[in-house]
Amino acid sequence: MSETRLLVVEDEANIVEALSYVLQRAGFLVETVSDGDAALQLLKRERFAAVVLDIMIPGMNGFDILRAVRADPRLADLPILVLTARGQAKDRQMAEEIGASAFITKPFSNAEVVERLRSFTGKSQQGEEG
Amino acid sequence: MTRDLTGLKIRALRREKGLAQGELARRAGISPSYLNLIERNKRAVAGALLDRIAEGLGVHRRLLDEESDRRIVDALEEMPADPLFAHETGHPGATVELVGRYPEWAKLMLRLYQAYQDRNQAVLALADRLNRDPFLGESIHQVLTHVTAIRAAAEIIEDEEALPEDDQEKFLSIISSDARRLSEVAQALAGFFDSSHVRIGSATPMEHVDAYILEHHNYFQELEDVAADLLRQSLPGEPAEAMLTRLLKADASTALPDVALSPASIRFVRTRQLIAGPVAEAVKNLTEKAPALADEEARRLAAAALESYAAAALLMPYDAFLEAAEASRYDLDVLARRFEVSYEQAAHRLATLQRPGAKGLRFAFMRSDPSGYVTKRLPLPRLPLPRYGTACPLWVVYGAFQTPGVTARSYGELPTGEQFFFFARAVEKLSTPPGYPRRLLSVMLALPAEEAHRVSAADGLDRSSALVPVGTVCRLCPREACLHRQEAPLINLRR
Known part of the structure; x- marks a missing residue:
């Protein structure tokens, strides 16, 4: 059975550490990358079932990545879960306009992230953990 | 419209004391009908007659004097210039009557308005901080x-x-x-x-200093006197400028700030150092008891401003400067060359030519850096100058940065309908090292459009075709359709 691969784009090492752990425990295969340019290269080169994308990252920022991804016909339908800071209504609105699939505001609960990604990838809890 | 307050005050005081017009007229030795004309401001009153009326009313003559009331009138008349009142018709001409008849209420209103302005500016400053x-x-x-x-x-x-x-x-x-x-x-x-x-x-002390300087119409006789005294120490036959150069040379040992100043700035700094001693007492007297200067910080800032004032008075002696200004039609380049000062120093001195009996044109003065930070300002009645927040980008004080060293000019119409002539030039304050951005400051003068013909900077500019609708602070400006609008109006006047 093929594993469901996720890409986590986040520059904060401790958040990456915790997120990877939680997502792996939920049965996903997790790749992580901490800057925007590297993220886009990886997305063009390899296949992922979904992406967790922090808006505030070094290099090419989250918005730029979203635009570039949506401009690529092969990636146009890729589910992208955007992490924004609470209260940044403008960021959220902008990300929505340029094609974010869903949002989670920081600080988020782990269960919420897992839940969202499961719904994107059609991965049921039972199916993978068994 | 009459500007005279005395008649109104006589009437108010007479009624307060329960005196009939006939009785006061008898005491003052004039006919009741003449007193009636005085009370209705149809006849001027001064000198011995005013003394007799004061005596008849049983009040001190000073109570009928109008100098301090005049300031309240001036200040109140600036109120309708506030964009807050842009859609109110107001009662032009009624200010004098208000102050004459209800001086305490007028003072109260003014204090309230000033407090509103202070708060407004504090709110703008805070909003800026939090947002940006x-x-x-x-x-x-x-x-x-x-x-x-x-x-x-x-x-x-x-x-x-x-x-x-x-x-x-x-x-x-x-x-x-x-x-x-x-x-x-x-x-x-x-x-x-x-x-x-x-x-x-600490944003407020500067406000206090501004208020203090405005209260004096940016003219300080005491400081002019100190400068004039110093200039009298010239050698027989020695012109003032030559003497100043000699004094500065004798004083040349004093340390200069460690920056690359222009020759005019060096001359100014040295002059300030030279006059700091002689002017110290006058500055202390002026600042110590000034009620407008509420705290130590305000007094310190005011003292520094007054020292610079005195230095300017020494470099550009009042009478000679006024004469040269009139002769050149306020040509700043001519004045700067003649007095060996910078464009900015000449412009600032122009705004001080307010000696009673020997006044030059009255200018508003404003100095801004390219980011819009205003470092010096002297408003005019009906021409408020912004200190905080996003100012109107249409003012030539900002446009001047596009062509440093060249005078930018325009006629501007405020939302109140008042028209002014503005002219500004971006000047280099300090020379900067190669590769470092130039440090430019824009210096603007403004005066009512009707007086622009007396200024050479306005020559050849047609008022009707060069008239730009401008505001003051963007957020406070009611011109909703303005193409340069950066922010929504803070107060929606059309609600």
């Missing part, structure tokens, strides 16, 4: 980042049964390191609000 301060934005981002890491790690420890020991340790150490960084950010934030409290407080 990069430190705040970055701090909040960090708080959320650390809290996110702590929450995620804590949930793992809580939710995972039988978490391996090294994982447990890993996530505990994440919690502990992010908690430490979170508390650092929290402390920095607390420190920011502590110090910003102080900094916002």
Whole structure:
């Protein structure tokens, strides 16, 4: 059975550490990358079932990545879960306009992230953990 | 419209004392009908007759004097220029009557308005800080980042049964390191609000100094006197400029600030050092008892401003400067050359030519850096100059940065309908090292459009075709359709 691969784009090492752990425990295969340019290269080169994308990252920022991804016909339908800071209504609105699939505001609960990604990838809890 | 307050005050006082017009007329030795004309401001009254009327009313003559009331009238008449009142018709001409008949109410209103202005500016300053301060934005981002890491790690420890020991340790150490960084950010934030409290407080002393200088119409006889005394020490047959050069040379040992100043600036700094001693007492007398200068910081700032004033008075002696200004039709380049000063120094001196009995044109003065930070300002009645917030980008004080060294000029119409002639030039204050951005400041003068023909800078500019609709502070400006609008009006007057 093929594993469901996720890409986590986040520059904060401790958040990456915790997120990877939680997502792996939920049965996903997790790749992580901490800057925007590297993220886009990886997305063009390899296949992922979904992406967790922090808006505030070094290099090419989250918005730029979203635009570039949506401009690529092969990636146009890729589910992208955007992490924004609470209260940044403008960021959220902008990300929505340029094609974010869903949002989670920081600080988020782990269960919420897992839940969202499961719904994107059609991965049921039972199916993978068994 | 009559500008005279005395008649109104006589009438108000007479009624207050319960005196009939005939009785007061008898006491003052004039006919009741003549007193009636005086009370209705149809006849001027002064000198011995005013003394007799004061005596007849049983009040001190000073109570009928109008100098201090005049200031209140002037200040109140600036009120309708506030965009807040742009859609009110107001009662032009009624101000004198208001002050004459109800002086206490007029003072109250003025204090209220000044307090409103202060608060308004404080609100704008605070809003700017909160919205745009990069430190705040970055701090909040960090708080959320650390809290996110702590929450995620804590949930793992809580939710995972039988978490391996090294994982447990890993996530505990994440919690502990992010908690430490979170508390650092929290402390920095607390420190920011502590110090910003102080900094916002210190925005007011400059306001006090502005108010103080305005109260004197930017003219200080005491300082002019000190400068004139110094200039009288010239050798027989020695012109004032030559004497000043000699004095400066004798004083040349004094240290200069460690920056690359222009020759005119060096001359100004030296002149200031030269006059600081002789003018110290006058400055102390002026600032110590001034009620407008509320605290030590305001007095210190005012003293510095007055020292510079005295230096300018020494470099550009009043009578000679006024004469040269009139002769050149206020040509700043001519004046700067003639008095060996910078364009800015000449412009600032022009705004001080307000000696009673020997007045030059009355100018508003404003100096801004390219970011719009206003470092010097002297408003005119009906021409308020912004200090905080986003000013109107249409003013030539900003446009002048596009062509440094060249005078930018225009006629501008305020939302109140008042028209002014503005002219500004961006000048280089200090020379900067190669590769470093030039340090430009824009210096603007403005005067009512009707008087522009007396100024050479307005030559050849047609008022009707060069008239630009301008505002003051963008957020306070009611011109909703303006193409240059940056922000929505703070107060929606059309509601």
